[in-house]
Amino acid sequence: MNTLRHDPLSGRWIAISSDRINRPNFSPIVSKDLSEEAPCPFCPGNEEATPPALETYHEDGRWLVRVIPNRFPAFSGQDSFVLQHHGPVFIDAPATGIHEVLILSPSHDTTWADFSTQQSDLVMFAIRDRIKAHQSTPGLRYSQAIVNAGREAGASLHHPHGQLMGIPIIPKELIEEQGNFARFSGDCLLCVAAAVEESAKERLVHAGEHVITAAPYWSGSPYELLIVPRHHEAHLSNSSKEELSAIGKEIRDGLKALKSHMGDIAYNVVFHSAPYRSTTLFHWHIHILPKLTTLAGFELGTGLYINIVTPEEAAENLRRFIVDEQPNDSQKAAS
Numbered sequence: 601m602n603t604l605r606h607d608p609l610s611g612r613w614i615a616i617s618s619d620r621i622n623r624p625n626f627s628p629i630v631s632k633d634l635s636e637e638a639p640c641p642f643c644p645g646n647e648e649a650t651p652p653a654l655e656t657y658h659e660d661g662r663w664l665v666r667v668i669p670n671r672f673p674a675f676s677g678q679d680s681f682v683l684q685h686h687g688p689v690f691i692d693a694p695a696t697g698i699h700e701v702l703i704l705s706p707s708h709d710t711t712w713a714d715f716s717t718q719q720s721d722l723v724m725f726a727i728r729d730r731i732k733a734h735q736s737t738p739g740l741r742y743s744q745a746i747v748n749a750g751r752e753a754g755a756s757l758h759h760p761h762g763q764l765m766g767i768p769i770i771p772k773e774l775i776e777e778q779g780n781f782a783r784f785s786g787d788c789l790l791c792v793a794a795a796v797e798e799s800a801k802e803r804l805v806h807a808g809e810h811v812i813t814a815a816p817y818w819s820g821s822p823y824e825l826l827i828v829p830r831h832h833e834a835h836l837s838n839s840s841k842e843e844l845s846a847i848g849k850e851i852r853d854g855l856k857a858l859k860s861h862m863g864d865i866a867y868n869v870v871f872h873s874a875p876y877r878s879t880t881l882f883h884w885h886i887h888i889l890p891k892l893t894t895l896a897g898f899e900l901g902t903g904l905y906i907n908i909v910t911p912e913e914a915a916e917n918l919r920r921f922i923v924d925e926q927p928n929d930s931q932k933a934a935s
């Protein structure tokens with residue numbers, strides 16, 4: 601039977617309608633190859649095609665992760681954030697801020713699913729370091745880190761990369777999540793959610809020492825994953841190296857399981873960390889959102905999502921591909 605489930609994080613209702621997967625002409629979106637800009641501006645050797653790096657992470661004289669200014673920034677400049685009213689209903693403000701590209705790897709044909717532990721660590725440390733740099737920039741209030749993979753998920757280049765935006769406003773999605781932490785009647789919404797998903801097991805994809813991955817009860821889209829650090833912390837930038845490393849591996853393993861189960865699919869990875877100076881209750885976390893279906897008129901018109909794959913089925917399918925790392929694996933990668 602179809603059910604409505606409530607997402608306590610976003611406040612949305614979700615219709616779990618698994619019968620709809622059997623309707624005629626349904627097939628999940630398979631990622632198409634992106635047309636290639638030649639030569640690829642993100643490949644080693646072509647560094648001069650991009651603005652100079654803001655930060656690089658090296659090993660043996662070659663870079664492994666590189667952060668550069670976006671050539672086509674949505675947010676730029678340091679003008680003060682002042683609202684301008686134009687008549688009774690029109691308001692605007694300068695889109696000031698920082699827009700950076702995070703080149704996740706020197707290898708053109710890889711994704712985070714294929715990364716070594718060392719590569720995944722460096723990506724997480726780069727995200728932390730850039731958020732810290734944004735935090736010390738006057739006028740900015742929030743950093744959004746994302747990874748878009750595949751054309752359907754909004755990527756414009758094949759080479760694995762993410763984006764980091766430091767912006768002068770707190771976006772609606774964060775305001776909603778913060779409000780829902782405040783409204784939750786228990787201690788912390790995500791500490792409680794992680795604990796109950798761990799004990800229920802049926803939607804659990806992996807439970808590690810530092811982090812839990814689940815296909816959450818309220819999944820709004822097929823194979824959506826929620827990654828929650830066990831340690832209660834509002835800000836990604838306050839997490840220890842050890843935690844960040846564990847979380848990076850969890851992202852890697854989640855993406856690897858998705859790829860093993862469904863092949864090359866498009867997806868978005870979204871990092872939600874508290875606004876810089878926010879002191880209200882929050883617990884930072886990551887959403888992995890595979891792009892297997894398209895939001896249609898009903899979703900866009902109502903904000904109520906229809907999900908055709910139950911999270912219980914998604915978790916069961918993905919768990920088969922999660923292999924717990926042997927302790928000496930990480931030593932090997934670190935040496």
Ligand SMILES: [Zn+2]
Pocket residue numbers: 640641642643707708759
């Ligand atoms: Zn490339």
Ligand SMILES: [Zn+2]
Pocket residue numbers: 788789790791792831832833882883
């Ligand atoms: Zn918490």
Ligand SMILES: [Zn+2]
Pocket residue numbers: 609777872885887
């Ligand atoms: Zn979130």
